Amino acid sequence: MKFKKDFVFGVATSAPQVEGAALEDGKGLSIWDVFARIPGTIADNTTPDTTCDMYHRWKEDIRLMKELNIESYRFSFSWSRILPDGKGKVNQKGLDYYKRMIDELHRQEIMPNATIYHWDLPYELEREGGWLNRDIINWYGEYASLLFREFGDSIPLWATINEPIATYVGYAAGFFAPGRKNEQYGRQANHHVLLSHGEGVRRFREENLSNAEIGIVVDIWNHHPLRADHEGDKKLAELENEKSYRSYLNPIFCGCYSEGLLAYMKENNCMPQMMPGDMEKINQKLDFFGLNCYNRVVDCADPELLKKQKKEFIGGNYMDNGAEYYSKAVYDAAHILKDEYKLDIPIYVTENGTYNCTEEIREDGSIHDAQRIQYINGFLEWIKKAIEDGIDIRGYYAWSLLDNWEWSGGFNARYGLVHTDFETQKRTCKDSALWYKNMIREVKSQYNS
């Protein structure tokens, strides 16, 4: 089986992870700019101040994408670069930056795929309660409308939100910005993110764009029980799925929270405040779905057993640092969408990649990352199988173009096809980048004759 002619191969990044220039040209602070300055929050004590400096190097980086046969670039807008206070005054320099970048993508025939919100809430809004304040639905809506009016049809694929679960992590688990730790806050923030998604879709429809589609990006890390016949393991895996992907997909596609999640929230006193009409607002027809998929998770009621005996129970393949390599995750996720949610809109795999592999730097400067190639290739094979099953997957985006700033992981987790030297900003293609380039050429050349 081959990928179809119009299957899109892309790369993905997000603004706070690659742009840098965090304090330049009128940009306001985001919650990550502030959070990263709290000692102990980021593994290597770094900040998003400079990262890959793409704010200044966008032209070279787009040229690099072109050299690598990249057909689409998925990026995100920085809310506080465009609206430094999150609302009100617009920073023209911020809009100009994206305008230049998007024009250049079109010149190079690389399709822009834009995310409106990828975790970097303006700090001024956090000071007013951030995702806990219901007014955010309108703050987000105004920001989204501004983007639709400025960039509308020049961006064929728009995503309202990237991985809404990050907001839960930021308000309940506390290891993402803004670093709050309260389960009810997490659930409330989630509810407002979902409502903001709905508001974004409504405002998108209002603009009547003719060449643009709207969707959302959600990550699916499917939870499996370690022991298939163990009640405790099965219950745990089930609950974890309720608390993760189903918390988002049920409201978005079915218009309600699942029974399982409602029961959990009642028992744990963390039910969000909801208003009549909320579910209708969240549950709107989308044009496409963005799936982020990296791995599965294996759960065991006995954590010691999981640590010691995972391999014995589930077998499988492992990356150099011991993480399981389970490329079927993407096939399973596609089937969740088709079988559990009866999804009838196109799917793009909007993120997939790894940092769990050895990167050997040779004397000639080349970078050997064989496991990353194996990882991506394995996922692509399972995507083909899902397509064979009739699931409408239209594209694949590797995470990421460049080694970048991996949130609380700082610069330690290198996900790039291209190596970044954070001292000199020199980019060096790893073997995986060259492999990706050739793979795209081979797939497409079958259609050129």
Ligand code: GCO
């Ligand atoms: C996510 C985010 C990315 C991450 C990537 C690697 O999926 O978590 O969208 O910003 O950097 O996933 O962890």
